[in-house]
Amino acid sequence: MIEAVGLTKRYGAKTAVYNLSFQVRPGTVTGFLGPNGAGKSTTMRMILGLDTPTEGKVTIGGLPFRQTPNAPRQVGALLDAKAVHGGRSARNHLLSLAQLSGIPARRVDEVLGVVGLQDVARKRSKGFSLGMGQRLGIAAALLGDPQVLLFDEPVNGLDPEGILWVRNLMKRLASEGRTVFVSSHLMSEMALTADHLIVIGRGQLLADMSVTDFISTNSADFARVRTPDGEPQSREKLSAALSGAGAQVLTEPDGALRVTGLPLPRISDLAHGSDVRLWELSPHRASLEEAYMRMTQGAVDYRSTVDQKAGLTQQPQPGFGAPRQQIPEVPQQGFYAPPPPGSYAGAPAAAQAAPTAAAPADPTKPEDPR
């Protein structure tokens, strides 16, 4: 089990993760969801001992990663599939990782088979597509046959067949009793892959619940109602009647009304009573992606100035939404200059060498120099 308690990480004045507490249990796939910049990679790096928490702690099986005996055989990770020596063949890359951790060479051929790279095993990885690189990173994570697996955005760059393969692999690994923690920014993908969800935004916990609970809490039913085009007065009249009867009414970009809170027959009766003809009256269910966007809407770092879902945005449900906790301001202590990319003196040797930690860290995100 992975357990984080009050986990906080600051980079100078930037708080990347704040007071995060959660558990990732064995035997299930736990999805780690959050928009870009939410703090997923930072959290994963702290779990793997590649970044040091500013406050709080995170353990795997009760111990911090750096104190885990024989870590490469206990914990496997895919952080950045591009962190591979491109001049080496896939097989040699895995062989060197295996040798560093005392893993027999035959295991290399086994994992190459598992990820479907056996035919290109002797080809240099710099010629690999993004998807092949992801498969190689997954192979590295599986090398030590670990009980705990972390995957940071594993479906990046994969085609639909590859996505299905990753989904089934995650499920299989969990069904074998392993702890599987997989990050993504795609709710739709996680809804199909994960049993449990941990959602963060701006480094803070937004939700920690089973996928089933997430679906039942967030998939509100609604009706789409369309009055004849070119009769805006009919639409206004109906909208007023529906609101008067207690419905929530929003106008969609195509002019249809999105009605929540009333059953379809009642909407039909109200239209009839208002003498309004209908061109459409259809039942719908809000997508999980929309529920997720609603939940994280206040916690998105980078957003287009044209909000295409603006017309559909509803108030977040109680208990969800943007982080309520106020992150304390951290005064800038002098000039903060990160070290040059690639300098990771602080990373533990075990983690750097670990076949399972396929990518020690993203060189574009230097470690806290303090």
Ligand SMILES: Nc1ncnc2c1ncn2[C@@H]1O[C@H](COP(=O)(O)OP(=O)(O)OP(=O)(O)O)[C@@H](O)[C@H]1O
């Ligand atoms: N080494 C670092 N120095 C300074 N800021 C950092 C560093 N690493 C991460 N950050 C910042 O911390 C925040 C969280 O980043 P992180 O990469 O953990 O998010 P993420 O959820 O993994 O995002 P993405 O999905 O885009 O990869 C971001 O604002 C990022 O710019």
